[in-house]
Amino acid sequence: MDDGIHRIKLHRFRNDKLSEQEDIVAVEEPLEIQVKVANENQPKSISVTMRTPGDDEELALGFLFTEGLISSYSAIKAVKYIGENIIRIIINEGVSLDIQTTERNFYTTSSCGVCGKASIEAIHTKSNFDCDSNHEIENEVLFSLKEKLAKQQSLFTQTGGIHAAAQFSYEGELLSLREDVGRHNALDKLIGNTFKKQSLPLGNAILMLSGRASFELVQKATMAGIRHIVSVGAPSSLAVQLARENGQSLIGFLKDKSYNVYS
Secondary structure, eight states: OOTTEEEEEEEEEETTEEEEEEEEEEOOEEEEEEEEETTOSOOEEEEEEEEOSSOHHHHHHHHHHHTTSOOOGGGEEEEEEOSTTEEEEEEOTTOOOOHHHHOSOOEEOTTOOOOSHHHHHHHHHHOOSOOOOOOOOOHHHHHHHHHHHHHHOHHHHHHSOOEEEEEEOTTOOEEEEEEESSHHHHHHHHHHHHHHTTOOOOTTSEEEESSOBOHHHHHHHHHTTOOEEEESSOBOHHHHHHHHHHTOEEEESOOSSOOEEOO
16 A cells, blocks of 8 residues: 555446446545653643645644744754654753643644634734745746646545645746645645755745645745745635735636636
8 A cells, every 4th residue: 555545445336337446545544743842751742633644754843833833943853653643743952832822622634723813913923934925926837837736746646635735936846745635734744844954934935735725724834934825726714814914925716827816
């Protein structure tokens, strides 16, 4: 079995006949994210997320960063796997973790997120980066993104059930791509990869989302300093509100020759 796919038997009805066939589905398994300060005895579980296995370290680091628990990779002492579906982030001594203020009964699903004006104000407080978009993306570049993303979505091509988050340059070059059954996980993996490389903020890049643009995705993009967000689907009302307050460029319903500008 590939990490991200699972082969199953199913019955397919076609042309008035039912036949047994083999198919491929995306793997969805829980990942518990734990945090432990180096000089303390007990780790703390802060999230259980349903994810597609692969890039788990990036997912955990991206989650901790976008939730505002850590702001620098220098805070990380080690990353350890504790069993198949548990990952533990060891934090250096002396690093302060304000877990209580960010704790939201952390069982994370693809529709998770916080809502309301208070949440937007909290994001402004947490983010260290200016997200005001001051660069106009050429239409030719925008219209090329969807096809480029589709060509690189290997898990989606096989299963039809995977989200993607991709980083493109202003010239339309694909720089990084991550896939997951949860759209928020795909983005955390993408941001976690950059965080690990200590290459944040992602101000000079375009974030491309394979689905809709929810508030939580704009929030995570804000934490990473992303100025341009482009999605294949629709944004939510709070996503639009947050992007406008940040000065971010938010584009939705990207097609071959059209798109909507929400911010």
